[in-house]
Amino acid sequence: MKKAGMRIGILLSLLCWILPSVGQKNVIDEVVWMVGDEPILRSDVEATKRFLLSSGQALQGNPDCYIPEQIAIQKLFLNQAKIDSIEVSESDVNRYVDMYLSNYIQQFGSKEKMEEYFNRKYTQIREEQRVEVRNGEIVRLMRRKIDENVKVTPSEIRQYFASLPQDSLPYIPTTVEVQLLSIKPVISLQETDAIKKRLREFSDEINDGRRDFSTIARLYSEDNKTALQGGEYGFVSKASLDAEFARVVFSLNNTKRVSPIIKTDDGYHIAQLIEKRGDVINFRQIVLKPKVSNIALTEATSKLDSLYALINDGKLTFEKAVTLHSEDTDTRNNQGLMVNKDLESDFYSSSRFKYEELPQDISQAVYNLKPNEISKPFVLKTDRGSEEVVIVKVKNRIEGHRANMNSDFQTIKALALNKKKESVVDAWILKKQKETYIHIEPAYRNCEFRYPGWLEK
Missing domain, CATH: 3.10.50.40 (Chitinase A; domain 3)
Structure with a gap:
């Protein structure tokens, strides 16, 4: 289940770094839109179209209509951000650029192959991405400024839920709450x-x-x-x-x-x-990074084997064992309860995880466990590349189901809020259309735009 209100934002974030990086060979360039004093080039549209198609992404309707409209929306946000002096964190920009480039190097197999595909040196690609990712972050912050004060009342949440047809209620996938007991092997x-x-x-x-x-x-x-x-x-x-x-x-x-x-x-x-x-x-x-010896792993496993036996015999609760022995700083003060840190998850910042959102080793360990059951000790490779020995417990498991107001109020509230925020942003775009000079070349006018105000000039 995806969050509502993200359709524009997702493509805009793609546009923020596609345009300067995709080669523009065999494209006769021309201005096809003007938004204020900012042009949209035919090469921008064609480059984005080729990228999306090569990535296997479905295009919504006519791409010669949909893509330039999304670029135009981006320019409206960026123009307002200049007026409002919106600034972004350079550290965040660098982190996103590193993530994008690291993913693409992995996909292409090497930095050299990526340079060949984009027809640019790595340093050029990186600097272009810095500029465009910064624009994407500015767009995100501008959107947030527009809708940050939007709230929903309990009555609006109930009305939103009641308006959804039964067969259109969002499906909430199976989720689990997991507790962790961790021992870190001693580095010699x-x-x-x-x-x-x-x-x-x-x-x-x-x-x-x-x-x-x-x-x-x-x-x-x-x-x-x-x-x-x-x-x-x-x-x-x-x-x-x-x-x-x-x-x-x-x-x-x-x-x-x-x-x-x-x-x-x-x-x-x-x-x-x-x-x-x-x-x-x-x-x-x-x-x-220090390497853990087999001896250290064996000693840590032996310690957890003893704790596992005490817990299974009812002589020690899992929660008490976490408090006394766990070395995981993120969870030991909360009885081992893990928190979802996946920013893209519908359950971000909660204790609920879809199985695929858990670290792979933990997901495999808990998949067949019932609530209150614990795993045997196993070696976990962390996202930092280190090894530790852990026991996990399933605190709760919520089976997949259609959303309801009793168990999924927070999810429904988020959906209702996002829908209301999307309406506020839509109204803002319609208002800015009327205040901004817009010109579209005839070949790009025969479109059913999401926002019809582009042509009301």
């Missing part, structure tokens, strides 16, 4: 010392000018997000980094020297300054 002193020794060797080679930081990062860094870019992180604010890591990198002043070794939850780092711009910084990093 020898392993830590070996990593620090290797990082010191890298630092000496770089500081002496014998090797290039970027080359070493590409060859040896264990951070998948930055290694392919020679360790380059991208501009980021201090608040977006681990506190100790931020303290060290923001104190760097020499672009030729390497930082001291920094320990974070991701591993051990060395960093090199690239550039500072006000409150943001760009740097390179090399990350090495």
Whole structure:
């Protein structure tokens, strides 16, 4: 089930980085729309069309109508954002760009193949994406400003639910609430010392000018997000980094020297300054992650085996075991209850998960468990790449069903709110159409636009 009110936003976010990146070969360029003093080019429309088709995405109606209309809506938002001085977080922009480029490098198989497809160098692609992703974030913030004060009353929620035909009620998939008990294997002193020794060797080679930081990062860094870019992180604010890591990198002043070794939850780092711009910084990093020995895994598993036996024998509750022994900082103060952090999930920020939203190892472990049953200890590979030994418990399981007001009030409230917000944004667009100069070339006018006001000039 997808959130309502996102149809425009999803395509706009795609448009924010498709246009400058898709080659425009064999397209005779011309202005097909004018929105204020901003042109929409035929090449923009054709590039977006080809991208969507190559991605296997269905096009709504006539793409020569739908696509330029979406671009025009984006330009209305961007123009108003300039007037309202909407600003975005550079760290968020960099994070989104890194995510996009990392996904595409994986899809193409290499950075070189991606460069060949887009007919641009990686640095060009990255900078273009920074500009366009920034625009996308500005559009998102502008939309939020337009609808941020929209509320729904209980009466409106009931009216919305009553207006839905029974066969159109949203289907709520099966969800589970999961509790976690985690033991982290001890990293040996020898392993830590070996990593620090290797990082010191890298630092000496770089500081002496014998090797290039970027080359070493590409060859040896264990951070998948930055290694392919020679360790380059991208501009980021201090608040977006681990506190100790931020303290060290923001104190760097020499672009030729390497930082001291920094320990974070991701591993051990060395960093090199690239550039500072006000409150943001760009740097390179090399990350090495300690490896867990088989002995340490066996010891952690043995400890959890003992706790598993005590819980199964009724001598210790799962919740008490979490409080006394769990080493997972995110859940141990909440009786091990996991929280959904998937921003795209309908259950974001709640304790409910669809099975596919759980880490794969946990999903497999709980799939056949009933409420209040616990798993046997197993090794979990975290999203940081580390290993820990865990037991999980199914606190609750809600079977898939058609939405109802008793068990799904919050979901229905969100749907009603999104529908009302969409109506507010629609009204804003219709108002801006009347206030903005718009010209559409004749070949692009014979359309059933979602917002008919484009032609009322």
